[in-house]
Amino acid sequence: MSWREESEAHIAMRAELNERAGMDPAEARRAAERAFGNRASIGEEVRAVSIPVWLEQAGQDLRYAARGFARSLRFLLTAVAALAVGIGASTAVFSFVDRILFRPLPYANEHELVWFGMTAPISGGTEFILEQNYSAWRKVQTPFSSIAVTAGVGDCNLSEANPVRMLCSRVSPGYLSVFGYRPLAGRDFGVEDGREGAPPTALISRALWTDRFGGGDLSGKTLDIDGNRTAVIGVLPENFETPSLARVDVLQVLQLEDDNKPDSAPSLLLTAFARLRPGVSLPEARTRMEPLFQDALRTIPRGFRKEVRLAILPLRDRQTRDSRRAALLLLAAVSLVLSISVANVANLLVARAASRRRELAVRAAIGAAKIRLARQALTESLLLGAVGGAGGLLFAAGLLRLLRALAPAGIARLDEATIDWRVAGFCLLATTAASILFGLAPAMRSPSPEALTGGRVAGKRREWLRPSLVVVQIALSLILLCGAGLLTLSLRNMANAPLGIETSSLFSAYAQLPDARYPHPAQKAAFWKSLTERLAAIPGVEGTAISDSLPPEGRAGGRIFSSIHVEGRPRHEGRPAGGNVTVRQVSASYFSMLGIPLRQGRLFAEGDGRTIVLSEQMAARMFPGETALGQRLVLSGEATLEVTGIVGDVRNGGLTAASDPEIYLLSNRERPRQYVLLRADTRVMPLVREAFRELDPRLTMQLETLDDRVRNMRTRPRFQSMLLGGFAVTGLVLAAIGLYGVMALLTAQRTGEIGVRMALGATAGDISAMVLRQAGWWTAAGIAAGLCGAAACARSIEGLLYGVKVTAPLPLAGAVACLTVTALAAAFAPARRASRVAPFEALREL
Amino acid sequence: MAPLELLILESLDAGPNHGFGITLRVQEGSGGLLTVEEGSLYPALRRLEKDGALTAEWSTTAAGRRARYYRLTPAGRKRLAKARDKWAEVAKGMARLLRFA
Numbered sequence: 007m008s009w010r011e012e013s014e015a016h017i018a019m020r021a022e023l024n025e026r027a028g029m030d031p032a033e034a035r036r037a038a039e040r041a042f043g044n045r046a047s048i049g050e051e052v053r054a055v056s057i058p059v060w061l062e063q064a065g066q067d068l069r070y071a072a073r074g075f076a077r078s079l080r081f082l083l084t085a086v087a088a089l090a091v092g093i094g095a096s097t098a099v100f101s102f103v104d105r106i107l108f109r110p111l112p113y114a115n116e117h118e119l120v121w122f123g124m125t126a127p128i129s130g131g132t133e134f135i136l137e138q139n140y141s142a143w144r145k146v147q148t149p150f151s152s153i154a155v156t157a158g159v160g161d162c163n164l165s166e167a168n169p170v171r172m173l174c175s176r177v178s179p180g181y182l183s184v185f186g187y188r189p190l191a192g193r194d195f196g197v198e199d200g201r202e203g204a205p206p207t208a209l210i211s212r213a214l215w216t217d218r219f220g221g222g223d224l225s226g227k228t229l230d231i232d233g234n235r236t237a238v239i240g241v242l243p244e245n246f247e248t249p250s251l252a253r254v255d256v257l258q259v260l261q262l263e264d265d266n267k268p269d270s271a272p273s274l275l276l277t278a279f280a281r282l283r284p285g286v287s288l289p290e291a292r293t294r295m296e297p298l299f300q301d302a303l304r305t306i307p308r309g310f311r312k313e314v315r316l317a318i319l320p321l322r323d324r325q326t327r328d329s330r331r332a333a334l335l336l337l338a339a340v341s342l343v344l345s346i347s348v349a350n351v352a353n354l355l356v357a358r359a360a361s362r363r364r365e366l367a368v369r370a371a372i373g374a375a376k377i378r379l380a381r382q383a384l385t386e387s388l389l390l391g392a393v394g395g396a397g398g399l400l401f402a403a404g405l406l407r408l409l410r411a412l413a414p415a416g417i418a419r420l421d422e423a424t425i426d427w428r429v430a431g432f433c434l435l436a437t438t439a440a441s442i443l444f445g446l447a448p449a450m451r452s453p454s455p456e457a458l459t460g461g462r463v464a465g466k467r468r469e470w471l472r473p474s475l476v477v478v479q480i481a482l483s484l485i486l487l488c489g490a491g492l493l494t495l496s497l498r499n500m501a502n503a504p505l506g507i508e509t510s511s512l513f514s515a516y517a518q519l520p521d522a523r524y525p526h527p528a529q530k531a532a533f534w535k536s537l538t539e540r541l542a543a544i545p546g547v548e549g550t551a552i553s554d555s556l557p558p559e560g561r562a563g564g565r566i567f568s569s570i571h572v573e574g575r576p577r578h579e580g581r582p583a584g585g586n587v588t589v590r591q592v593s594a595s596y597f598s599m600l601g602i603p604l605r606q607g608r609l610f611a612e613g614d615g616r617t618i619v620l621s622e623q624m625a626a627r628m629f630p631g632e633t634a635l636g637q638r639l640v641l642s643g644e645a646t647l648e649v650t651g652i653v654g655d656v657r658n659g660g661l662t663a664a665s666d667p668e669i670y671l672l673s674n675r676e677r678p679r680q681y682v683l684l685r686a687d688t689r690v691m692p693l694v695r696e697a698f699r700e701l702d703p704r705l706t707m708q709l710e711t712l713d714d715r716v717r718n719m720r721t722r723p724r725f726q727s728m729l730l731g732g733f734a735v736t737g738l739v740l741a742a743i744g745l746y747g748v749m750a751l752l753t754a755q756r757t758g759e760i761g762v763r764m765a766l767g768a769t770a771g772d773i774s775a776m777v778l779r780q781a782g783w784w785t786a787a788g789i790a791a792g793l794c795g796a797a798a799c800a801r802s803i804e805g806l807l808y809g810v811k812v813t814a815p816l817p818l819a820g821a822v823a824c825l826t827v828t829a830l831a832a833a834f835a836p837a838r839r840a841s842r843v844a845p846f847e848a849l850r851e852l
Numbered sequence: 853m854a855p856l857e858l859l860i861l862e863s864l865d866a867g868p869n870h871g872f873g874i875t876l877r878v879q880e881g882s883g884g885l886l887t888v889e890e891g892s893l894y895p896a897l898r899r900l901e902k903d904g905a906l907t908a909e910w911s912t913t914a915a916g917r918r919a920r921y922y923r924l925t926p927a928g929r930k931r932l933a934k935a936r937d938k939w940a941e942v943a944k945g946m947a948r949l950l951r952f953a
Contacts, residue, residue: 008920009894015919016872016890022915043891051891055898 009049067385089394092347093433094401099340101426103333112245114186119321149291150280154181159252171706176260192240206236209257233522339733352444353475387445391438479741480788488796490734491817493727499809506656508601509712517707519678527676534675540697551599551683553592558657573638588658591673607651618647624667746832753836761848770841781833861932870919
């Protein structure tokens with residue numbers, strides 16, 4: 007711009023002068039332009055002068071670096087691959103983990119929020135409070151500015167023309183305000199809504215609002231939830247999420263505000279949240295709640311009391327508790343991979359510098375300043391970092407997509423995970439810093455004049471940096487491999503562990519009868535009875551059974567072991583108290599359907615009353631050293647039951663936890679939620695659905711094979727071991743690249759020495775052995791270091807393992823063997839090349 | 853020190869001027885013996901500017917035209933003084949050389 011203006015002014019002024027000298031205007035202008043010359047090319051020259059010196063030199067450096075890389079393409083590709091894998095994997099995994107562990111919660115002043123309640127073994131580590139605790143504590147507690155409770159999230163049906171299954175949660179009126187939310191539209195629950203007998207009200211999700219009501223006015227709008235006409239009073243804010251991260255479509259008000267409710271009334275199990283008063287610390291809150299907790303303990307059965315604890319946890323800690331260990335494991339694995347790739351790049355750069363000693367010496371000799379050489383090295387490092395970083399980001403994007411696709415459902419907010427630029431920046435910085443460090447160091451060293459000869463300088467000190475980098479890589483890979491081996495073995499154990507049941511060609515159909523339409527137990531029983539009859543009549547259905555829960559789950563119907571006692575004997579007589587007992591209400595055909603073997607006595611017969619069947623574990627624990635048959639048990643609050651049979655154990659603590667003793671009661675079919683088991687071919691599935699529809703078109707049900715149920719429970723462990731396995735393989739490949747690179751280069755540098763050895767009578771075999779021996783020593787050193795590292799990391803992985811000890815020899819041996827083979831394979835090519843050195847030519851190089 | 857730069861600095865010693873003005877001054881000052889080519893003038897001006905010998909700013913000529921005016925800086929004056937001394941020596945040497953040639 008300025009050049010055009012300046013040159014134009016110049017030409018115009020000369021043209022004016024020409025005109026004054028008597029030329030006509032056009033001629034004057036032409037003459038002036040001719041006199042000036044080529045404006046464009048002068049302009050270019052002018053601009054070239056304006057470019058600062060450093061930029062010009064940077065351009066030179068960059069061109070030189072690019073040419074250098076283009077010449078040694080293999081170096082470039084290896085280094086970029088190592089960088090890309092390291093940066094990409096770390097970035098993707100961190101972005102992934104960040105969503106789980108460190109993302110900001112959508113709650114105002116989240117640090118004030120706590121999750122509190124009582125815990126007991128029977129609750130499986132989940133905190134709960136009882137309805138009466140909430141009523142009592144709410145008024146007298148001091149550490150919290152507000153408290154809210156929820157009865158958790160469960161299925162509900164919008165039973166209108168088209169029944170839709172939704173996720174509903176009942177919450178106390180203050181729930182939204184505890185978390186600092188305001189409704190997007192309409193109003194929040196008020197205290198009146200929470201009074202017993204008030205008309206039912208609900209808040210709905212934004213999506214449901216748009217879907218059902220077109221996002222319009224809510225006044226007078228209602229939804230039919232499980233048969234109850236419920237007024238929709240407000241819309242949940244867009245960023246609403248439940249503290250348990252469960253998805254929810256509808257919040258219904260929990261009506262607890264009833265002062266006249268008798269203490270003996272059945273009590274709901276609630277989950278409680280609270281906001282600490284400003285300035286109240288967690289320990290202080292715990293101290294202040296302790297007297298209230300001690301009070302509450304009195305209402306709890308004596309045998310149970312010892313096992314109950316008060317828990318007040320920061321909301322974030324509680325929320326991430328389940329995924330924390332897996333997330334940290336991932337982070338650890340990926341930082342190992344990042345370290346390996348940094349070591350790799352460092353190694354490659356050092357190797358490259360060694361092979362360029364002569365070039366650097368020449369440049370120094372013809373007058374390149376040291377600072378200029380250093381800048382050249384810096385440029386190369388930065389270029390490498392930039393290309394590797396770009397590759398890394400691409401890799402991260404791909405990996406993240408893969409992780410999202412493979413991750414089991416229920417990992418919090420995973421679909422929101424995107425590349426985290428802070429982490430990408432950090433990884434880029436770490437690797438670039440490493441490449442600068444290792445790229446710059448050799449350039450800063452004064453090149454010795456001898457390097458100009460290109461020959462080897464006699465008496466040079468031994469190389470130590472590269473071998474130690476290789477040793478570090480091998481050690482880190484070994485740690486990764488051990489971890490992956492342990493997890494894989496654990497997964498295999500989990501898959502092979504006997505469940506105690508037959509799952510093949512079995513289906514379960516699960517449904518829940520809404521109280522609104524089936525108020526009486528008899529109605530429920532009638533429904534389940536006619537349903538099973540209909541299902542049994544379908545051709546191809548070989549049998550049906552009913553149960554209120556299915557193995558390998560079972561915690562839901564748990565009881566405390568010490569609450570059960572033998573009739574006529576004092577409680578806890580010589581038995582260790584504590585622990586849970588799984589209770590299932592099943593139909594008589596349940597055992598034969600699932601293939602649970604009868605060990606002693608007899609199974610239920612339909613119409614049996616007051617009988618009970620025990621698992622072997624239960625019988626052994628309740629009646630050690632005596633026969634259980636014919637004994638009479640008292641379950642708290644229920645009639646005495648006679649033990650008629652003992653059956654085989656089944657897994658009931660999920661796939662990973664230890665199984666509890668189990669007792670079976672004959673189902674009276676009055677429960678609203680039931681699993682109907684069917685032995686049949688998949689082809690009858692539509693008929694099963696049809697049977698449900700005929701009986702109750704407004705009911706929703708879940709139909710799945712038992713095999714699928716079990717398989718779904720394994721997704722999370724499979725995901726974990728797959729990830730760690732992936733990283734272990736990545737680490738192994740990187741370490742192999744590192745070892746190969748170093749061996750190849752060192753061997754090339756020793757060509758002369760090898761020539762001498764051969765001239766003195768060493769055979770090709772001797773030379774190969776020599777090279778392999780060196781690689782072997784490094785590998786051994788790496789393995790030794792890695793085993794120490796693995797031992798140090800063992801504790802962190804312990805909790806993720808099933809049926810494997812961290813000290814199990816098999817995965818360790820496998821990892822060591824795998825690494826040894828890979829390392830020797832990497833060293834094999836250089837060893838072969840060394841053995842083919844022609845002595846005569848090699849000697850000439852000396 | 854190239855003679856061109858000496859000519860530029862010398863002509864600017866009389867006061868700030870634009871590129872065209874510099875060519876005129878050199879031509880007039882040398883009695884028409886010396887001319888400055890535009891193709892080398894402007895790159896030289898930029899170099900001197902970058903070295904800090906000159907500053908430049910847009911201003912208006914007497915005829916009301918916008919032009920870029922160059923002005924000597926103190927560093928430029930020092931450089932001019934040195935260039936004059938050096939040129940005097942060169943000229944002296946040249947004169948002797950030519951006389952004995």
